[in-house]
Amino acid sequence: MDILVLESPEEAGAAAAAVVLKSVLDKPDAVLGFATGSSPLPLYDALAESGGDLAGVRGFALDEYVGLAPDDPRSYAAVINSEVTRRLGLRPDAVRVPDVSVPDLEASAQEYEQAIRDAGGVDLQILGIGHNGHLAFNEPGAAFDSRTRVEVLTERTRRANARFFDSPDEVPTLCLTQGIGTILQARHLLLIAHGADKAEIVARALQGPVTPECPASALQLHSRVTVVLDRAAAAGLSR
Numbered sequence: 001m002d003i004l005v006l007e008s009p010e011e012a013g014a015a016a017a018a019v020v021l022k023s024v025l026d027k028p029d030a031v032l033g034f035a036t037g038s039s040p041l042p043l044y045d046a047l048a049e050s051g052g053d054l055a056g057v058r059g060f061a062l063d064e065y066v067g068l069a070p071d072d073p074r075s076y077a078a079v080i081n082s083e084v085t086r087r088l089g090l091r092p093d094a095v096r097v098p099d100v101s102v103p104d105l106e107a108s109a110q111e112y113e114q115a116i117r118d119a120g121g122v123d124l125q126i127l128g129i130g131h132n133g134h135l136a137f138n139e140p141g142a143a144f145d146s147r148t149r150v151e152v153l154t155e156r157t158r159r160a161n162a163r164f165f166d167s168p169d170e171v172p173t174l175c176l177t178q179g180i181g182t183i184l185q186a187r188h189l190l191l192i193a194h195g196a197d198k199a200e201i202v203a204r205a206l207q208g209p210v211t212p213e214c215p216a217s218a219l220q221l222h223s224r225v226t227v228v229l230d231r232a233a234a235a236g237l238s239r
């Protein structure tokens with residue numbers, strides 16, 4: 001595991017962008033896994049500013065809320081469209097997001113898994129980390145071999161994400177998320193975290209026991225992980 005510690009979220013974003021650009025230089029039609037939330041935003045800023053050619057890239061989002069219309073600006077489909085697809089100059093249909101518009105969500109989850117397989121798997125998976133160690137929307141207790149499925153969001157996660165909604169009650173209670181097993185199959189994982197409020201969970205995930213109680217501790221099982229932190233998020237690490 002490579003751990004890079006930078007002074008600020010902006011510098012961490014630039015360092016993470018260098019990892020992404022290297023991957024795309026090596027393979028112009030690379031399959032990237034895109035995260036939402038605040039953590040990857042400095043990375044997307046740096047990628048947009050780099051002027052790097054990402055036109056051949058294909059991608060998959062990690063997760064989606066159930067119960068929001070696809071054109072709802074708070075849906076991850078909308079966020080991926082504005083922050084990734086349009087901003088980084090990808091083809092309009094290049095990034096797939098779990099389809100929650102169909103009645104059979106389990107079938108949709110299976111199709112998503114199949115689509116990732118059909119694309120040849122994910123070359124580089126961008127990840128953030130939740131305060132309780134969640135990866136995508138895999139909450140504590142999720143099995144390390146879990147696949148894309150419907151999940152119930154914890155109250156803590158709903159509270160954390162309430163900042164994107166007018167009121168906490170509006171945050172959906174269900175989601176469709178890639179499983180930890182799905183994420184671990186990506187060939188290279190790129191975890192990004194910044195801010196003092198992530199320091200404790202980053203230390204638990206990277207240096208604590210490997211346990212489903214901390215879903216992100218599963219990263220310790222992967223052979224190729226790059227972690228990019230700002231100094232505040234790295235403060236709990238012992239070395």
Ligand code: GLP
Nearest residue numbers: 036037038039128129130136137
């Ligand atoms: C969200 C997302 C995750 C994200 C995490 C951390 O709920 N589903 O993919 O990594 O929680 O979010 P943030 O980066 O905003 O702290």
